[in-house]
Amino acid sequence: MIGAGPFGLAAAAHLTSANIATRVFGEPMSFWRNNMPEGMKLRSPWVASHIAHPNEEHALDAYAAMRDFAPMEQMPINEFIRYGCWFQAQAVPDLDTRKVALVEPAQHGFRVRLDDGEIVQADRVVVAMGLARQDFRPAPFAGLPSDLVSHSSDHVSFNAYRGRRVAVIGRGQSACESAALLSEAGADVQLISRGPVLWLGSEQDDGSQRRDLAWRVRKLMMTRGAVGPFPLNWLAESPGLVRLLGDDMRDDFSARCLRAKASGWLRPRFGAVQINAGQTISGARTSGNRVTLDLVGGSATFDHVLLATGYKIDIARLGILAPALVQGVANSGGAPRLSYGMESSVPGLHFVGASSAHSFGPLMRFVWGAGYAARAVTRRVAANRAQPAALEPDHVEMFTRSPKTLTRT
Structure with missing residues (x-):
């Protein structure tokens, strides 16, 4: 999972709940924290601003009760960022805050290079980078x-x-x-x-x-x-x-x-x-x-x-996908064309969030859409493992050892 905003966190929570070994990379709520102005308020209503959890846990209502404030029609972005970080600590505690530098195709799945040079293997990759590097300038x-x-x-x-x-x-x-x-x-x-x-x-x-x-x-x-x-x-x-x-x-x-x-x-x-x-x-x-x-x-x-001219999705501008992957993903003007499991034409490569809006519509640009995306990806991955292939030793190591102790290169 590349990205730890609402879509990445929701998908990770659903995959983990389905006993699908998942690693999540990125700073929690980083785009919201670093690319949105202080004082901004959410346009979405309170009821549509919960980050989706498979058991409906860690909802915005629970966070508000803990912080002792009442639901509000327009939630300040700083409070929503704090909520997202709280959700991450509860639902995705093993988050690895390192950044992904490059994703390349491998003989079995994908090879993921982190910003410190470490390389890990993954059977599937879910890109949940939101609107990062997608700004449109006339x-x-x-x-x-x-x-x-x-x-x-x-x-x-x-x-x-x-x-x-x-x-x-x-x-x-x-x-x-x-x-x-x-x-x-x-x-x-x-x-x-x-x-x-x-x-x-x-x-x-x-x-x-x-x-x-x-x-x-x-x-x-x-x-x-x-x-x-x-x-x-x-x-x-x-x-x-x-x-x-x-x-x-x-x-x-x-x-x-x-x-x-x-x-x-x-x-x-x-x-x-x-x-x-x-x-x-x-x-x-x-x-x-x-x-x-x-x-x-x-x-x-x-x-x-x-x-304030919005965004235009172009996966080539994400800066993390190897040219072979960018060229292999069927797209429309840079936006990936996706199947029901949010899966691209490159098997095992999924996109959630704003990058999936071309295929699944405008709800994918809002927090409320994270629930649908998380369920869709989880169903697709779970169905594919109905007849699982044996994991290679590298895969076993990657998914069973703590991110802090994994040093394989």
Whole structure:
């Protein structure tokens, strides 16, 4: 298991519960900790933010009870990170925090090289790296220096932008939340987008406003994961059915579920944010130590440009798969095409999380989708071992000795 975020931890817990020997590599909740800004809140509702466990243990409710706080509609990311680390300590205590440097095909399974040079063997590999190294940067910004143009995933704090003029590119949740956080950090913020900002739901964190009949009807039509509008949200809850759609239909379905919108509770925090909608950026260039953007009707210069332009899955950019594996994985524009067990066209190589969204739909981009992915992988692996092959000595050593004492190279 490569990755210890919600999808990796959920899959590891399910595999271990099924008595499938599993090793997990990576820092717990590393992408959430290192690539999301402090002050951010989860968009998913509380009921859809539990990390899946086969016995429904170590749920968010249990963590909240231990920490003595009540469930909340919008959970602060720092608290969710602490919950993820707590879940890991309970459900995946043997986590190995070393990073995987390279995965190569071997005569039997895969050869996994760790960042300290150690090599281990695995019959199967599950890639659970989430959105790491998948940030999308539009063409006009290619080649511009990172101190002038950055992606929203590059930041955990915006304090360095106090007193500076910052352009935020985008209009979805990440763009609007980043704009609000930048403004609250003291930056002069302009949000630039092609279309208008579309606000979702109540303007209050606790959802207390607008509890009228229309609100109640929408609430009845919502699914637990709350991904997409009715009735698309009901199909999104069944990733196995989504997979049956043709590529074009599935991509259109996902796009409709994930349209650029922002939570209504961000709107009151936009008082000092200038919204410049209806724009097209035809060019971007450095102007001394600033950036000039060519816009409809003229140009504008900023101290910094923040790209909240989302992500594009490309497994080649993960940086850990040997060229032979990258070339061997059937893909669509870089996203792997997966079977029901989240398995790629390379037998034994699985992908869970955002990298599986092309095949299984938008739920795979949210914590709530980790349960489906974990069960699917576990069923596939368990079915394959119905007639198990004898383990080679190296495999026996790898799965029976402590990660701390395993020194085979």
